[in-house]
């Protein structure tokens with residue numbers, strides 16, 4: 576479904592990605608793990624068209640998307656939930672959800688999808704008239720994921736969904752990530768510092784170090800790999 580071929584990305588003269596190659600197949604949850612500053616967010620932003628790719632190619636469903644504008648990439652069915660969530664604080668929960676559907680005109684289906692988000696995250700239904708900025712961190716993460724779902728993505732890019740959240744809320748969000756993948760047939764590319772959790776929900780994983788992929792395997796194999804356990808799982 577998605578393929579990165581030897582992707583290099585820069586911020587000015589600083590090279591953040593060095594020949595990153597990876598694939599995500601339809602129906603999978605694939606995770607990219609790595610330390611702070613390894614280049615995980617940059618990889619997602621390169622896919623979304625926010626960070627320019629200087630060398631290499633990104634192909635989505637057979638079509639090169641390298642150099643495409645971000646809105647064109649959303650139209651193709653890729654939607655990113657950014658790190659730090661970035662919901663619209665002054666807009667209500669319902670209005671935030673509608674913002675996610677800004678490219679759609681099918682109002683009946685939009686209303687049905689809003690209800691689908693409320694059934695995934697019932698707390699959002701309770702808070703539907705409340706300004707997004709008044710939600711807790713976990714609720715804002717739920718809203719950010721839901722807003723992305725309102726675009727009906729075929730590929731959902733999640734950047735650190737566990738960031739700053741209590742373990743119980745994180746667990747709840749990861750359970751729903753699995754539901755979104757299995758029951759809503761959405762392929763997921765998940766960037767996480769919490770490698771343990773990410774590898775528990777993923778089918779496959781890649782390890783990024785200093786902008787380079789240094790390892791890839793089935794998620795279960797990475798969980799059982801002593802080098803990964805020592806470097807990323809605190810075992």
Ligand code: ATP
Pocket residue numbers: 586589591609610611612613614615616617618658768
């Ligand atoms: P984190 O988990 O801390 O977000 P990350 O793995 O997502 O880390 P990136 O945010 O992708 O890492 O950063 C990769 C490298 O690019 C880092 O060295 C970072 O300092 C650098 N970088 C990121 N954004 C910018 C920017 N806007 N300008 C310059 N350098 C940047």
